[in-house]
Amino acid sequence: MSGSENGKYYLPADMPAPAISADGLDAPYWRGLAEEKVMVQRCGACGNWQWGPEWLCHKCQSFDMKWEEVAPTGVIYSWERPWHPVHPALKARGPYTVVMVELPQAGGIRMIGNLLGPDDQPVRIGAEVTGVFEHHDDAEEPYTLLQWRYRDGA
Amino acid sequence: MSENTIRGKVAAVGVGESTYYKHSQSPDSEFVLALKAILAAIEDAGLKPHDIDGFASYSNDRNDPSRLAAALGLPDLRFANMHWGGGGGGVAAAVANGAAAIAAGYAECVVVFRALAQGQFRRFGEALPDRVVTGDAAYMSPYGVLSPAQKYAMRATRFMHEYGVRNDALRAIAMASYHHAQTNPRAIRRGHPLDAETYDNSRWIVEPVNRLFDCCQENDGAAAIVLVSAERAKDLPQKPAYLVGATQGSDHRCGAPVMNATNFASSSFTTVAKRLYESTGLTAKDIDVVQSYENFTTGVMMALVEHGFCAPDEINEALTLENLTMPGGNLPLNTSGGNLAECYMHGLGLQVEAIRQIRGTSCNQVPGAKLAMNIAGPMVTPVSSLIMGSEEVL
Numbered sequence: 001m002s003g004s005e006n007g008k009y010y011l012p013a014d015m016p017a018p019a020i021s022a023d024g025l026d027a028p029y030w031r032g033l034a035e036e037k038v039m040v041q042r043c044g045a046c047g048n049w050q051w052g053p054e055w056l057c058h059k060c061q062s063f064d065m066k067w068e069e070v071a072p073t074g075v076i077y078s079w080e081r082p083w084h085p086v087h088p089a090l091k092a093r094g095p096y097t098v099v100m101v102e103l104p105q106a107g108g109i110r111m112i113g114n115l116l117g118p119d120d121q122p123v124r125i126g127a128e129v130t131g132v133f134e135h136h137d138d139a140e141e142p143y144t145l146l147q148w149r150y151r152d153g154a
Numbered sequence: 155m156s157e158n159t160i161r162g163k164v165a166a167v168g169v170g171e172s173t174y175y176k177h178s179q180s181p182d183s184e185f186v187l188a189l190k191a192i193l194a195a196i197e198d199a200g201l202k203p204h205d206i207d208g209f210a211s212y213s214n215d216r217n218d219p220s221r222l223a224a225a226l227g228l229p230d231l232r233f234a235n236m237h238w239g240g241g242g243g244g245v246a247a248a249v250a251n252g253a254a255a256i257a258a259g260y261a262e263c264v265v266v267f268r269a270l271a272q273g274q275f276r277r278f279g280e281a282l283p284d285r286v287v288t289g290d291a292a293y294m295s296p297y298g299v300l301s302p303a304q305k306y307a308m309r310a311t312r313f314m315h316e317y318g319v320r321n322d323a324l325r326a327i328a329m330a331s332y333h334h335a336q337t338n339p340r341a342i343r344r345g346h347p348l349d350a351e352t353y354d355n356s357r358w359i360v361e362p363v364n365r366l367f368d369c370c371q372e373n374d375g376a377a378a379i380v381l382v383s384a385e386r387a388k389d390l391p392q393k394p395a396y397l398v399g400a401t402q403g404s405d406h407r408c409g410a411p412v413m414n415a416t417n418f419a420s421s422s423f424t425t426v427a428k429r430l431y432e433s434t435g436l437t438a439k440d441i442d443v444v445q446s447y448e449n450f451t452t453g454v455m456m457a458l459v460e461h462g463f464c465a466p467d468e469i470n471e472a473l474t475l476e477n478l479t480m481p482g483g484n485l486p487l488n489t490s491g492g493n494l495a496e497c498y499m500h501g502l503g504l505q506v507e508a509i510r511q512i513r514g515t516s517c518n519q520v521p522g523a524k525l526a527m528n529i530a531g532p533m534v535t536p537v538s539s540l541i542m543g544s545e546e547v548l
Contacts, residue, residue, distance in 0.1 A: 011297070011298055016285060016296055016300075017286050018287055018288070018292035018293070018296050019286045019288050019292060021288045021289050030292075051412060052411025052412030058407060058410075077312060078312035078315070078419075079308070080299075080304065080308055080361065080362070082299075082304050082359070082360045083360065083361060084279075084303075084357070084359040087300055095358070095361070098297055098298060098308070100308050100413065109414060110413060110414055111293075112294055112297055112412065113297055114297050125312070141286070145296055
């Protein structure tokens with residue numbers, strides 16, 4: 001078994017959908033993904049990269065947080081393959097792979113996504129991966145997920 | 155010894171539990187379970203309900219202290235404390251907070267309790283039915299990271315990768331709890347011993363670190379502990395288990411959004427454990443028995459390392475079934491069966507067991523145990539740990 005039944009999305013379409021937080025903090029991130037840009041926070045005062053989003057810089061406490069586009073590449077920092085379905089949408093899916101990806105070009109911040117490819121593929125910590133923008137345009141409120149695949153295609 | 159310490163000032167003098175049930179099997183509501191555990195602890199302490207003047211709990215316990223005080227007819231509620239944080243990270247902190255209130259004179263007799271009926275309410279292992287998620291969940295739920303097992307496996311996978319830890323250590327931790335549960339009449343998994351083959355053949359919940367038996371149960375039950383001052387404890391029937399030290403918190407950016415904790419491959423105890431030893435003048439070698447909260451065996455493994463019971467590169471040799479079990483183990487662990495095999499009492503059952511070890515009444519008693527450690531829910535934030543001791547160590 002590989003991918004969802006129609007192959008369009010890695011996980012079934014009726015998984016929980018992300019939305020911009022009520023206070024608007026992470027709007028640049030989600031709007032960026034829709035345009036196939038990975039936007040992350042960087043302090044306008046001290047240059048510190050920061051993830052996940054927060055209203056101020058954890059290093060210098062400046063509120064002058066900027067959003068900067070970074071290349072959608074990284075290395076696998078950790079991983080897991082859930083087998084037990086805890087959400088109704090996953091009951092017929094089977095095991096899927098989640099990776100934590102470190103972005104060295106952005107101060108080593110880490111992101112969570114799925115590793116595209118066969119559900120039983122070996123996962124190699126330290127391997128290079130490339131981001132894949134998964135657009136859910138048919139959702140009630142369209143959104144984009146940032147998925148990953150091995151850079152060397154393996 | 156500095157005057158500014160909790161050491162020896164407060165003692166646990168009563169413990170009580172409801173009957174423990176598999177989830178959805180309790181005939182009583184969660185509130186009734188809470189009342190039964192609290193009354194059992196009060197009776198064990200040789201006290202009456204009107205002696206109680208405070209409550210402390212954690213993890214947003216639903217059983218409001220004002221309703222409890224009204225139901226029990228308390229004449230003077232003087233202290234009501236909820237420790238922040240989900241998960242079981244607040245078990246030791248709730249005891250510490252209740253003890254601090256007594257030491258400060260805010261209250262004289264505090265009940266620390268936790269009641270949790272996952273059958274009546276939501277099972278922890280099932281995802282919330284949210285259709286749209288925001289904040290931290292927006293970065294995890296759409297990718298299938300929904301349950302505690304899924305959120306915390308990522309930490310453990312990285313930790314085991316960094317230190318070359320084999321899953322055998324996780325199996326030993328699971329089997330130790332099941333081994334101890336076989337002599338515990340309260341244990342839900344009594345009569346269901348776990349052997350290595352059954353563990354190895356059990357299904358993955360989250361590969362590569364959580365098989366079925368690495369994960370805590372989902373139960374219905376309640377537990378309670380009565381705390382009083384050391385002076386008052388001397389007049390009560392039970393052998394007092396004194397609070398020797400307690401710490402809570404977490405290290406740098408432990409709660410950073412989207413799992414960006416600075417020290418990610420961790421059970422969150424690096425600073426908390428260090429302060430516990432510094433504040434008590436004790437080391438891991440002084441501890442006779444350890445109760446370490448099992449949400450997942452991975453958390454126990456990392457918590458034992460961070461409390462100094464072995465180095466990360468010694469895990470494969472140190473965390474063996476022989477070492478972790480009574481009789482005879484050199485690091486007796488979770489001697490009641492804990493969250494895995496006694497009851498997922500959100501860790502308060504492990505705290506009760508630490509007190510029983512000091513009393514000398516455990517079903518897997520460590521002979522002459524004088525110092526017992528209780529480590530609360532690992533990998534969350536804030537976490538907490540404490541050391542209980544007998545009078546002779548004060």
